[in-house]
Amino acid sequence: MLLNEAEQLLRFGTWQYIIASQEFVWSDGLYALLGYEPNELILNIDNILNIIHPDDRAAALALFQTTLNNKQPYSTHTRYIHKNGQIIYVQSTGKLVYDEAGNLIQVLGIVQDITEQRKLQTLLDESNELAQIGSFEIDVINNKVYWSPITKKIREVSPDFEPDLHTGISYFNGEKNQSVIAQRVYNCIEKGTPWDEELEIITHKGNYKWVRTIGRGEFENGKCIRVYGSFQDIDARKRTELELLKLYEERNTILESIGDGFFAVNKKWEVTYWNRMAEQLLQVKKENIIGKNLWTVFENYQHSDSWKYYHQAMDEKVSLHFKDFYHELQEWFDISVYPTPIGLSVYFRNITQEIISQQAIAESKERYDLLAKATNDCIWDWDLKKNTVTRPGKILEQLLGYEKLKPEEVDPFWATHVHPDDWKRISDDRAELYKNPNANFWEDEYRLIKPDGTYAIIYDRGYIIRDKNGNAIRIIGASCDVTREKQHTNEIKRIQQNLHALINATEDFIWSVDVHLNLIAANTAFLKFIENVTGSPLNEGEYILKDAFNSNQLEKWEMYYHRALMGESFSLEESFIDSEGNVSHNLVTLNPIKSSSGEITGVACYAKNITDVKKVGIQLQLLNDDLKKQTAALAASNAELEQFAYVASHDLQEPLRMVTSFLTQLEKKYSKQLDEQAKIYIHFAVDGATRMRQIILDLLAYSRVGRIHDKAENIAIKDVIEEIKLLYQQQIQQKQANIQYNSLPELFLPKAPVRQVFLNLIQNALKYSKINQPPIIQINATRQNNEWQFSVQDNGIGIDQEYFQQIFVIFQRLHSKDEYGGSGIGLAITKKIIENFGGKIWVTSQPDVGSTFYFTLPDSVIEF
Numbered sequence: 001m002l003l004n005e006a007e008q009l010l011r012f013g014t015w016q017y018i019i020a021s022q023e024f025v026w027s028d029g030l031y032a033l034l035g036y037e038p039n040e041l042i043l044n045i046d047n048i049l050n051i052i053h054p055d056d057r058a059a060a061l062a063l064f065q066t067t068l069n070n071k072q073p074y075s076t077h078t079r080y081i082h083k084n085g086q087i088i089y090v091q092s093t094g095k096l097v098y099d100e101a102g103n104l105i106q107v108l109g110i111v112q113d114i115t116e117q118r119k120l121q122t123l124l125d126e127s128n129e130l131a132q133i134g135s136f137e138i139d140v141i142n143n144k145v146y147w148s149p150i151t152k153k154i155r156e157v158s159p160d161f162e163p164d165l166h167t168g169i170s171y172f173n174g175e176k177n178q179s180v181i182a183q184r185v186y187n188c189i190e191k192g193t194p195w196d197e198e199l200e201i202i203t204h205k206g207n208y209k210w211v212r213t214i215g216r217g218e219f220e221n222g223k224c225i226r227v228y229g230s231f232q233d234i235d236a237r238k239r240t241e242l243e244l245l246k247l248y249e250e251r252n253t254i255l256e257s258i259g260d261g262f263f264a265v266n267k268k269w270e271v272t273y274w275n276r277m278a279e280q281l282l283q284v285k286k287e288n289i290i291g292k293n294l295w296t297v298f299e300n301y302q303h304s305d306s307w308k309y310y311h312q313a314m315d316e317k318v319s320l321h322f323k324d325f326y327h328e329l330q331e332w333f334d335i336s337v338y339p340t341p342i343g344l345s346v347y348f349r350n351i352t353q354e355i356i357s358q359q360a361i362a363e364s365k366e367r368y369d370l371l372a373k374a375t376n377d378c379i380w381d382w383d384l385k386k387n388t389v390t391r392p393g394k395i396l397e398q399l400l401g402y403e404k405l406k407p408e409e410v411d412p413f414w415a416t417h418v419h420p421d422d423w424k425r426i427s428d429d430r431a432e433l434y435k436n437p438n439a440n441f442w443e444d445e446y447r448l449i450k451p452d453g454t455y456a457i458i459y460d461r462g463y464i465i466r467d468k469n470g471n472a473i474r475i476i477g478a479s480c481d482v483t484r485e486k487q488h489t490n491e492i493k494r495i496q497q498n499l500h501a502l503i504n505a506t507e508d509f510i511w512s513v514d515v516h517l518n519l520i521a522a523n524t525a526f527l528k529f530i531e532n533v534t535g536s537p538l539n540e541g542e543y544i545l546k547d548a549f550n551s552n553q554l555e556k557w558e559m560y561y562h563r564a565l566m567g568e569s570f571s572l573e574e575s576f577i578d579s580e581g582n583v584s585h586n587l588v589t590l591n592p593i594k595s596s597s598g599e600i601t602g603v604a605c606y607a608k609n610i611t612d613v614k615k616v617g618i619q620l621q622l623l624n625d626d627l628k629k630q631t632a633a634l635a636a637s638n639a640e641l642e643q644f645a646y647v648a649s650h651d652l653q654e655p656l657r658m659v660t661s662f663l664t665q666l667e668k669k670y671s672k673q674l675d676e677q678a679k680i681y682i683h684f685a686v687d688g689a690t691r692m693r694q695i696i697l698d699l700l701a702y703s704r705v706g707r708i709h710d711k712a713e714n715i716a717i718k719d720v721i722e723e724i725k726l727l728y729q730q731q732i733q734q735k736q737a738n739i740q741y742n743s744l745p746e747l748f749l750p751k752a753p754v755r756q757v758f759l760n761l762i763q764n765a766l767k768y769s770k771i772n773q774p775p776i777i778q779i780n781a782t783r784q785n786n787e788w789q790f791s792v793q794d795n796g797i798g799i800d801q802e803y804f805q806q807i808f809v810i811f812q813r814l815h816s817k818d819e820y821g822g823s824g825i826g827l828a829i830t831k832k833i834i835e836n837f838g839g840k841i842w843v844t845s846q847p848d849v850g851s852t853f854y855f856t857l858p859d860s861v862i863e864f
Contacts, residue, residue, distance in 0.1 A: 011113035018106050024048065028785055033090075033113055035083030039838060053079035053087060067094055071104060077114070089118040132233035138165060140189060140224050151231045154211060156203035173200040173208060181213065188217045189224045198238060210238035246401070259349065261333075266343040267314070269294045281350055283329065300328065306335065313337045314344055323351065377478035380410075382462070384473055387411055396458070396479045401451040414448075419455065422446035437470030445482070457483045509586070509607035511544075512593065517561055519544050520602055529576070564590040564603040574607070585614045712861060713751055717744035717790075720755050721779060724762050731766055736774035744781050745788055748860035753833045758792070760826040761853050765794035770848075786859060787839065793852040799845040807843070830855075837861065 013030025017023070024043035031038050034051060041047060049057050056078050067074050075093040082088055094109040134151030138144075145163045152161055155171070169185070172178045177199045184195035196214045203209055215229035261278035265271050271294055274286045289297050294310075301307055305324040313320050317339045325332050334351040337344055378396040382389045389410035397413065398404055405413055415423060426444055433439045443461035450456055462477025503510045503523040511522035519540050522530075530538045534546045545554050563570065571589040586607040593602040666682065674682075718741060725732060725739055732739070739762065747754065762777060769775035778793040799807065810828040834841045834855050845851035 013111050015109045015111065016106050017109075019104055030111055033088075033111065034080060051081050053081060055079070064094075067096070067107065068104075071096055088113055088115045090114060134231045136168070136229060136231055138185070138227040140226060147231075154203075154209070154231060154233045155201070156205040156207060161204075171202050171204065173202050177201070184215065185227065188215050188227050192217050192219060192224065195229075198234060209233065210235045243401075261348045261350075262346065263289075264340070264343060264345045265294050269343075271297075272343070278348075281331075281333070281348070282326075301326070309335075310337055310344060310346070313339050323355075377480040379478050380462075380476070382411075382475045382477070384475065396481070399481060400448065400456055417449050419447035419449070433464065434472040437466060440464050440466075442475065442477070456481050457486045508609065510605070512602055512604045513544050513561060514602040515565060515600070517544050517558070518542060526607075533576075560588075560590060561603055564592050565600055567592050567600060573610070576607075583611075584609055585611045711750065712748050715747050715749060715751050715754055717747065717754075717758075717781070720751075720758055721762075723755065724759050727759075728763070728766060735766060735769060737766055737769070737777065738774060739777045739779070741779040744779070745783075747788070747857060749837065749857065753836075754857070757830050757833055757855070760830045761792040764826065765792065765796060765851075768796045768851075769794070770797055784856070787856045788859070789854060789856050791852050791854050793850065795850040798847040798849050799843065799851055800847055801845070804843050804845070808841070 011033060013033045014027040015030055016025045018025070024045075026038075026043060028038055031041070041051075045061075049061060052060050060076075060078055063074055063076060066072070073093070073095045075091065078090055078092050079087050080090055091112045091114050092109060093112075094107055096104055097106045097108055099105050132150065132154065134154055135148040136151055137146040139146070143165070145165055145168060147155065147157075147161070147163050147168075149159060152159060155161075155163075157163075165185075169178055169182050172181050180197060181199060184193075184197060187193040188195060194214070194216045196212070198210060198212050200208060200210050210233075212232040212234045213229060215227055217224045218226040218228065256276050258275075259277060261281040262273070262275045263271055263278050264273040271289045271292060274284075274289055279285055284297060295302055295307070304326075305322060309320045309322050309324075312318065319336070319338045321334075321336045323332060323334055331350055332352045332355045333348045334354075335346060335348040337346045378391065378399065380389050380391050380396075386408075388407035390407050391410075395404055397410075402413075418426065423446070426446060429444065430442065433442050440463060441461070442464060443459070445457065445459050447455040448458050458479055459482045460477060460479045462475040464472050465474040465476065467473050504525070506523065507525050509523070509526040509529060511526045512520040514520055519538055519542055521540060522538070527538060530546070534549070536546070538544065538546070545557060549557075560572075569589075569591045571587060574586050574588045576584050576586060587610050588605065588607045591604045592600045593604050595601050721739065721741055721744070731737075758779075765777045766775055773795070776795045778791075780791045780793075782789050808827050808831045810825050831841050834857065837857055838861075839856035839858065841853065841855035843851055843853050
């Protein structure tokens with residue numbers, strides 16, 4: 001019972017192949033694993049091969065034959081076909097069993113369901129591939145090194161590359177990285193210290209790449225025998241981090257070097273940053289304000305415009321720009337405040353002189369207006385006559401990693417750092433624009449080399465200012481780095497291409513329509529089908545219900561589409577007829593397409609060809625009809641045979657009764673005239689007729705086993721034994737027999753055949769007892785899985801092993817009628833009853849010691 005539960009819980013089963021009988025035996029767990037009930041599947045080599053995946057059958061058969069021929073155990077992975085049609089992956093292991101003489105007697109095997117493990121391994125491999133995570137292993141004992149395929153890919157070596165420890169360490173970039181990884185490996189082997197490092201390597205192709213390596217040690221008896229771990233490509237992330245760190249440092253440098261004052265506060269108004277110009281402009285040292293409340297330091301300004309606008313920006317999460325007069329300093333400041341996730345960022349500058357000078361105010365206003373026109377990108381102002389470029393805000397070169405350029409250095413720098421192919425195109429296009437007095441806008445996209453040798457993609461646009469003669473004198477514009485956007489766009493295109501290839505790889509139909517039933521998209525199979533049916537191609541944006549369809553088809557499909565457009569998702573079976581008249585059956589599914597707001601914008605459709613499935617269904621129906629006919633014919637034949645057996649037994653008994661009667665009358669009437677020899681002859685004749693009649697009755701009883709359907713009921717086996725003891729009370733007393741039993745179960749079975757089984761076995765135990773030795777009959781029962789195993793043990797004359805099978809064959813007797821009476825049919829009836837219940841019976845015995853008959857019965861049956 002525990003084994004059966006363990007098999008079902010752990011999803012495995014066991015089997016054995018008995019060499020002598022060439023018989024397969026499966027455990028209940030193996031039947032359950034493949035979806036079958038015990039005895040539902042006839043176990044032979046052909047049936048077993050039929051439930052193995054077709055691609056694996058030849059290999060499985062060859063492996064089994066090799067195992068028997070070479071007498072070697074095996075372990076392999078095989079695909080089986082579950083009863084429900086699903087494919088399951090199993091690990092099958094076989095072991096050979098020998099007798100004491102060294103002869104192979106059987107093969108034992110275990111079948112483990114590894115379907116989920118297979119799926120998880122596949123998912124893990126795919127995840128590792130996507131995450132670029134490989135693995136490595138160092139065999140410390142044998143000084144061997146293993147790299148997984150992904151590790152080799154990261155290292156840029158061939159798949160058959162054989163690594164070693166020296167190669168693995170020497171290709172880390174520089175002495176520092178090599179020293180670090182060498183020390184980590186040494187500490188792991190000697191001290192068991194794990195590591196997790198991010199280091200730079202040089203691939204075997206000479207490329208620089210950042211990796212994350214994690215290592216662990218495996219120890220045995222205090223000694224490291226293996227070092228293993230992972231190897232991940234983190235180059236893109238690491239370079240982004242380094243770039244961000246560099247930008248962060250540059251930001252601090254910029255904030256400290258800009259001419260504007262800058263400070264930042266958190267939501268508690270605690271000052272978190274205070275730059276050098278803030279110290280100069282507001283005359284407060286950094287060490288006297290960092291970490292302190294802004295309004296504690298500037299308590300005299302709590303009713304100023306700054307206090308009001310700062311709180312408005314903090315509360316309403318809005319950016320504000322204003323001017324304020326600091327009376328204690330007697331200075332005007334131009335202030336810009338920006339809300340951040342953690343508080344406020346404030347830029348300010350002294351505009352006292354600008355307030356005084358109207359010209360300064362005008363210039364400042366002009367620059368601000370131009371800045372607003374050019375958005376928040378890197379703004380530039382190019383004086384074409386002087387060939388100088390002024391940038392009031394962010395500087396693109398600095399964002400890309402270069403030093404800040406002087407106005408006169410910008411154009412020469414661009415000429416040498418823009419990709420040569422792009423620079424020629426840009427120069428030619430600008431020259432044409434300058435000549436055209438009606439052209440006022442310029443835009444382009446080009447590649448600009450960065451300090452690390454890679455190219456950034458720059459999008460530039462500008463407004464051309466001309467003099468009264470139409471000559472270009474100035475361009476004001478903005479630049480932005482669109483490298484990441486381009487990468488995203490390319491990735492989207494790649495995904496779209498993959499998706500397009502995927503839907504076009506299937507022979508099923510995939511298409512979608514909008515709310516006006518115009519085609520949005522479709523795969524190749526659907527478009528070919530439409531062109532085949534209608535004679536003309538269907539293009540995107542065209543009305544899908546072409547006139548070439550008949551009116552019934554048009555009305556029907558218009559109804560289907562409108563059902564889906566009303567929000568219904570449904571499937572239906574639909575038949576399609578091509579131009580050659582071929583009919584295909586399809587399972588069609590329609591689902592509404594919804595926007596992010598829930599609005600229905602179209603219908604997505606999918607049609608799968610199920611023609612072959614339909615054909616198989618029709619064939620199965622025909623086979624079922626034939627089976628019903630054969631079943632009816634078999635039932636009629638059985639009824640005729642039963643009637644024949646009854647009539648034959650009645651007709652055979654009648655002359656036997658006549659012979660017995662006349663011989664008895666002859667003996668009574670002429671007994672005085674008959675000598676002793678004649679009386680003996682009459683006795684033999686009467687006895688033979690009597691035994692012949694009993695054989696006929698036994699044959700009739702044997703033929704009826706399994707055909708008489710008694711109603712199942714609750715049976716206490718101990719009550720059955722007591723009934724039999726009462727029936728054979730006289731014989732039990734004469735032989736001084738002792739019938740013993742312990743705890744016996746209750747079964748839900750037809751009572752008559754169960755009683756017949758115990759009656760026959762107890763009767764045999766009494767009949768074949770030893771002379772002058774009282775019979776001892778012991779009856780036991782043990783629970784095994786979903787059935788009971790009974791045993792009836794006696795101390796009688798026993799049976800030689802060579803007759804263990806013969807005794808269950810009808811009319812097979814081991815003794816003459818003079819030694820022991822009977823017709824030799826009792827055990828045959830017993831065996832037939834037990835097998836009809838799905839059980840089995842066998843015997844163990846030793847001559848002059850006794851016999852034990854074992855048999856199994858189920859807990860219950862629905863009907864006998």
